Amino acid sequence: MNEYDILKETCLHSEPIFDGVVLHVYKDDIRLPNGHESTREVIRHLGAVAIVPLTDDGKVIMERQFRYPVDAVISEIPAGKLDSLGEDRLDAAKRELREETGITADEWINLGDYHPSAAYTDERLTIYLARGLHRGQQELDEDEFLHLEEIPLNRLVDLVMDGTITDGKTQIGLLKAARYLGK
Amino acid sequence: MNEYDILKETCLHSEPIFDGVVLHVYKDDIRLPNGHESTREVIRHLGAVAIVPLTDDGKVIMERQFRYPVDAVISEIPAGKLDSLGEDRLDAAKRELREETGITADEWINLGDYHPSAAYTDERLTIYLARGLHRGQQELDEDEFLHLEEIPLNRLVDLVMDGTITDGKTQIGLLKAARYLGK
Numbered sequence: 001m002n003e004y005d006i007l008k009e010t011c012l013h014s015e016p017i018f019d020g021v022v023l024h025v026y027k028d029d030i031r032l033p034n035g036h037e038s039t040r041e042v043i044r045h046l047g048a049v050a051i052v053p054l055t056d057d058g059k060v061i062m063e064r065q066f067r068y069p070v071d072a073v074i075s076e077i078p079a080g081k082l083d084s085l086g087e088d089r090l091d092a093a094k095r096e097l098r099e100e101t102g103i104t105a106d107e108w109i110n111l112g113d114y115h116p117s118a119a120y121t122d123e124r125l126t127i128y129l130a131r132g133l134h135r136g137q138q139e140l141d142e143d144e145f146l147h148l149e150e151i152p153l154n155r156l157v158d159l160v161m162d163g164t165i166t167d168g169k170t171q172i173g174l175l176k177a178a179r180y181l182g183k
Numbered sequence: 184m185n186e187y188d189i190l191k192e193t194c195l196h197s198e199p200i201f202d203g204v205v206l207h208v209y210k211d212d213i214r215l216p217n218g219h220e221s222t223r224e225v226i227r228h229l230g231a232v233a234i235v236p237l238t239d240d241g242k243v244i245m246e247r248q249f250r251y252p253v254d255a256v257i258s259e260i261p262a263g264k265l266d267s268l269g270e271d272r273l274d275a276a277k278r279e280l281r282e283e284t285g286i287t288a289d290e291w292i293n294l295g296d297y298h299p300s301a302a303y304t305d306e307r308l309t310i311y312l313a314r315g316l317h318r319g320q321q322e323l324d325e326d327e328f329l330h331l332e333e334i335p336l337n338r339l340v341d342l343v344m345d346g347t348i349t350d351g352k353t354q355i356g357l358l359k360a361a362r363y364l365g366k
Contacts, residue, residue, distance in 0.1 A: 004256040007249040007328050017201045018208055020224040022303055025201055025208055030251060033328050040251045041203040043226070066190040067301040068213060068223045073187035074301060112346035114354050116299045118250040118257060120205055123300070124349075145190050145216050161362060163295035166307075168351055171297050175358040179344060 006033055009040070022081070045123035049093040050079035050169040052111070052177045053103055053130045060153050060174070061101050061133075065146040075159075076167045077174070079125075089126045097130060099139040101148060106132025111176045116168055127173045129180065153178060189216055192223070205264070228306035232276040233262035233352040235294070235360045236286055236313045243336050243357070244284050244316075248329040258342075259350045260357070262308075272309045280313060282322040284331060289315025294359045299351055310356045312363065336361060 009030045018025040024044040032038055053061040066073050080096035082089070090108060097103050109129040116123055140146070157178045159165045165174070192213045201208040207227040215221055236244040249256050263279035265272070273291060280286050292312040299306055323329070340361045342348045348357070 004247060004249075004330070007247070007256050007330070009249050009251050011251075018210075018224075020210065021222070023208070023224045023226070025206065027201075027203065028251070032326055033249075034325065036326055038326060039204070041201075041206045042252045043206070064187060064190070066187075066192050066216075067298075068192050068194075068211070069225045069303055069305045070298055070301050070307075071305075073190050074298070076301075112344070113349055114351045115250075115253055115257070115349050116351045117304075117306070118253050118259075118350055120252055121300075122252045122254075124253075142217065143215055143219055143221060147187070147190070157362075161295070161359065166296055166298050167301055168297045168299045168355065171355050172351065172358070175355070175362065176344065179340075179358065 008033065009038075012037065041120060043121040043123070045121050046082045046085055047089070047123060048079060048081045048125045049089050049096060050077050050125060050127045050173055051093050051097045051130050052077050052127065052173045053097060053101065053105065053133055054153065054177065055133055055150065058153055059150040060156055060177075061103060062149050062151055062156070063100065063146045064149065074167050075165050076170045079169055090128070093126070093128045093130075098136070100146065102136040102138040103130075104134045104136060105130035106134075109180070111173065111180060114172060125169055127169065127176060129177050153181075154183060157183070191216065192221075195220065224303060226304040226306070228304050229265045229268055230272070230306060231262060231264045231308045232272050232279060233260050233308060233310045233356055234276050234280045234313050235260050235310065235356045236280060236284065236288065236316055237336065237360065238316055238333065241336055242333040243339055243360075244286060245332050245334055245339070246283060246329045247332065257350050258348050258353065260353045262352055273311070276309070276311045276313075281319065283329065285319040285321040286313075287317045287319060288313035289317075292363070294356065294363060297355060308352055310352065310359065312360050336364075337366060340366070
């Protein structure tokens, strides 16, 4: 038994609340470590990938897109959901980068996983650093809208630190990439 | 008109799906920039705060707690939800730090905001660096379980980079704190 098993909560009953396109919401009855019962609101999510595409001259290919929940156009690294549970994450990252930016890459470096909101979703996101970039044609579907721009990584890290860039995966991807590259 | 307004989506109808304790789920009909209609699944969230409590000898007060959605005990910086929309975020951070760790702090530095998942929630989280710490009594409620530990910031940054620490707010808080402190 792990020393932290005494913190564990166990599921008594899981009630499906909403089966959406992106979000699958459940309300679970659980047993707490002290024997009490409680509930947990949980979003099941397929998982996602994000990419820091770095040019030979130290710029990152960024996207600007409107994010409805926050009612703003924000600046993000390329990213996307897995197509299915268990899809190979590197394959998904290559697909999302190619579709959203037209770019393929010679070198893919795994910068690790994170949980965006472990309090209420099982979503796990994997971030890659892509180098050795080759340009091609974007493959956006007709209902997808985004603008591409190239910005020096050092400048982007300043925009993360001063709060201009607010997207979570983008903050983590840029800060990890900068540290990985010794910048 | 802003040059990015052409990316904007507008709400046609918002349907409440689930009004939970933590999560408030909506399914909205929207109009895309090309005139087409689509839907967005949105979680409304009060917002949250997280704190990097740094001791005089360079250690961070960390919490281990079980996170039901990811079915694991994970390592996190102290954090909590706002009590109400519009609650002062610094007040909330001081309350959460005191309740979860018993600690008060002389110095509070705002390390900026981020959106954990701008694709599907309006949640905004503010991170603070707290220094000049004073120890006191934890004020956990009887159904709250967490273990405290102190770990050097430099070691924690290594654990973020190698993927051992997977919590998003913790990755951002530790990476920003390290960069802010020039480490």
